[in-house]
Amino acid sequence: MTSVLYDTPGPRAKRRNIILSVVFTLLLALLLWWVWQTLDGKGQLKWSLWQPFTTSQAWTTYLLPGLANTLKAAALAMVIALPLGAVLGIARMSDHRWVRVPVGAIVEFFRAIPVLLLMLFANELYVRSTGIPSDERPLYAVVTGLVLYNASVLAEIVRAGILSLPKGQSEAAMAIGLRKSQTMAGILLPQAVAAMLPAIVSQLVVIVKDTALGGVMLGFTELLNSRSTLAANYANVIPSFIVVAVIFIVLNFILTSFASLLERRLRRSKRSTGAVLGADKVDDVNAAEVGGTHGTGAGGSI
Numbered sequence: 001m002t003s004v005l006y007d008t009p010g011p012r013a014k015r016r017n018i019i020l021s022v023v024f025t026l027l028l029a030l031l032l033w034w035v036w037q038t039l040d041g042k043g044q045l046k047w048s049l050w051q052p053f054t055t056s057q058a059w060t061t062y063l064l065p066g067l068a069n070t071l072k073a074a075a076l077a078m079v080i081a082l083p084l085g086a087v088l089g090i091a092r093m094s095d096h097r098w099v100r101v102p103v104g105a106i107v108e109f110f111r112a113i114p115v116l117l118l119m120l121f122a123n124e125l126y127v128r129s130t131g132i133p134s135d136e137r138p139l140y141a142v143v144t145g146l147v148l149y150n151a152s153v154l155a156e157i158v159r160a161g162i163l164s165l166p167k168g169q170s171e172a173a174m175a176i177g178l179r180k181s182q183t184m185a186g187i188l189l190p191q192a193v194a195a196m197l198p199a200i201v202s203q204l205v206v207i208v209k210d211t212a213l214g215g216v217m218l219g220f221t222e223l224l225n226s227r228s229t230l231a232a233n234y235a236n237v238i239p240s241f242i243v244v245a246v247i248f249i250v251l252n253f254i255l256t257s258f259a260s261l262l263e264r265r266l267r268r269s270k271r272s273t274g275a276v277l278g279a280d281k282v283d284d285v286n287a288a289e290v291g292g293t294h295g296t297g298a299g300g301s302i
Contacts, residue, residue: 039238049236053243058230066215066226067247073139073222074208077146081207082200084147085154090184092159103155111152116213119145123218138221142214146207153203161196162188194266201259205252223247 009017039045052058091103110118123141126132132140165188173183215225223244231240 042238044238049234049239052230052234052236053239058234062226062230062233063223063243063247066221066223069139069220069226070208070211070222071251073142073146073211073214073220074204076143077150077207077211078204080143080147081151081154084151086158086189088151088155089158089162090189092155093162095180107152107155109152110148111156113149115145115149115210116217117145118148119214119218121145122148138214138218141218142211142220142222145214146210150203150207154200157196157199157203158192161192161199164195165191194263197259197263197266201256204255204259208251208255209248 036045043049088103088107091099092107094100094103119141122144123137126137126140162184170183170188173187178186211220211222212224214220215222219225227240227244231237234240
């Protein structure tokens with residue numbers, strides 16, 4: 001049996017894959033054992049270093065407030081960057097040069113600048129040009145940097161997702177008299193969402209992780225920044241790094257799991273029911289479509 005991506009492996013290939021899997025598992029076990037022995041030799045596995053995480057004070061004073069700020073910054077950046085990226089991506093495909101060229105320049109400009117540099121620029125801008133309180137300024141700077149960078153990346157994801165659709169979709173829409181804006185909003189964009197979802201989720205994971213840059217450079221009290229304060233008080237640097245890493249892994253796993261569930265539902269909703277329409281039903285559907293688009297004309301573009 002042949003798959004779309006590769007041929008079904010034969011007996012020799014299956015044996016080779018099993019051998020490679022066993023070797024990789026053994027190497028991974030040896031690596032984990034070495035890490036365990038190294039940490040134990042340095043005294044990093046002593047219960048006194050891990051005991052603070054079993055009390056509520058370490059969580060309510062340091063980790064949970066930092067986690068709340070991380071989620072707050074990431075959520076604000078996602079809510080702003082997603083629709084902005086969609087608008088920029090669609091605008092890059094405009095028929096009007098005066099729309100397409102400036103938007104393309106904006107996307108390429110912000111996509112080329114490191115997100116940390118955008119955060120620093122935003123912070124200086126807020127310091128010199130606004131009256132935002134100093135305790136709130138790091139949050140504004142972090143969200144601004146994340147939005148500018150990730151919206152430009154999401155714009156390219158949206159554009160690539162729409163361009164990946166067959167041209168027949170647009171041609172069929174034009175044939176029944178839909179304008180380009182109607183085609184984009186009602187036909188192309190909904191179909192492209194399922195294809196774009198994995199790349200969009202990957203970018204959302206990047207947003208969650210990049211909030212840590214604000215804690216390093218701007219003093220934003222996110223999760224990683226709160227960890228440093230906790231480690232200074234309890235003298236447990238390595239254990240605190242491990243706990244924070246596990247928290248980030250759990251957060252991103254929840255995000256990707258939710259996205260996978262949403263993707264499966266979208267794909268199921270797009271499946272055909274297999275029902276066969278009679279000639280009278282087809283005439284009714286065509287009449288409804290023509291009636292709905294009558295008078296709109298085939299012209300117009302975005």
